[in-house]
Amino acid sequence: MTTGDWHIPSHLLERYLDGTLDPVNVMSLEAHLVRCARCRTAVPADGAWLATSWERIAAEVTAPRPPVTEHLLRRAGVPGHLARLLAATPALTRAWAAAVAAALGFAVAAAHLAEHGFLAFLTLAPVLPTAGIALAYGRRTDPAHETYAATPMAGAPLLLVRSVSVLVTAVALTALAVPLLPASAMSPTMSPAAWAWLLPALALTSGCLALATRVPLPLAAVVLGGGWVAVVTVAGVATDDRTLPFGPAAQALYGCAVALLTLVLYVRRHRLDPAEPR
Incomplete structure (x- = not known):
């Protein structure tokens, strides 16, 4: 399925904007936002904010486990x-x-x-x-x-x-x-x-x-x-x-x-x- 065939459902977008979406889905959703201009218009944030948010989540998910x-x-x-x-x-x-x-x-x-x-x-x-x-x-x-x-x-x-x-x-x-x-x-x-x-x-x-x-x-x-x-x-x-x-x-x-x-x-x-x- 291509980017143009799927867009973020409203219930996922609401949870994303409320900050209640789990990190794995947030990463998937923001990866889509980077490539989909239509979905980005529904998010009240600029590209710099998205990039920073993506970096924070990626760092948290990929961080090594503590000893x-x-x-x-x-x-x-x-x-x-x-x-x-x-x-x-x-x-x-x-x-x-x-x-x-x-x-x-x-x-x-x-x-x-x-x-x-x-x-x-x-x-x-x-x-x-x-x-x-x-x-x-x-x-x-x-x-x-x-x-x-x-x-x-x-x-x-x-x-x-x-x-x-x-x-x-x-x-x-x-x-x-x-x-x-x-x-x-x-x-x-x-x-x-x-x-x-x-x-x-x-x-x-x-x-x-x-x-x-x-x-x-x-x-x-x-x-x-x-x-x-x-x-x-x-x-x-x-x-x-x-x-x-x-x-x-x-x-x-x-x-x-x-x-x-x-x-x-x-x-x-x-x-x-x-x-x-x-």
Whole structure:
């Protein structure tokens, strides 16, 4: 059927003018209007308006689907612009999540097979959020850094938002691994030990961000992550008690450290800008 054989029915034209016509029919209708002078006379608009309207609808229909991370964030109530920024966080990509899952898998396997494997799990788990935060922002880790650096959220605000999302994701993945630990770690007498990684993870995270107000973020993550592993190892060897870094006294110390480091970070937040070289 040629253009001259068919013209827009009145009911479709009314819905088009009212703005109630669905996008697919709007595209079809406007494609016809471009070629049919008779139907264009029934539309109170000029050619420029039609061209702009067509471009907007075509862009909406052909726009790529958002990644799964962005979709989930939107469903959780995160604003669209913030969800897009978070979805582009290198430390929230599938590769990073797979690496974290693999590391936790090896740690869980070690907890079942090795004599001190459960302590290896407790030692590794707190380091994972810190490693992710080191990848949260910066020209060396983020391919889109130059683009985000020009936005109002560049620097400390974006880093803090991304760090929280990385922390939540890493903690959630680690929590999923806890039920896979040996039965001895989940027994009533050992149940607190299964979660003994949580406060150290929060302390290392807040410490990494606080230290990043003085040194580059990746360096802060390496120093604290390596320092944590070294301290746990030395404490276990020196005292012959490998559970000492995860006991009640140590947990109280980690809780105090979280509060103190969070206060330091708040006071020095204006210095937390990984975009600026030090």
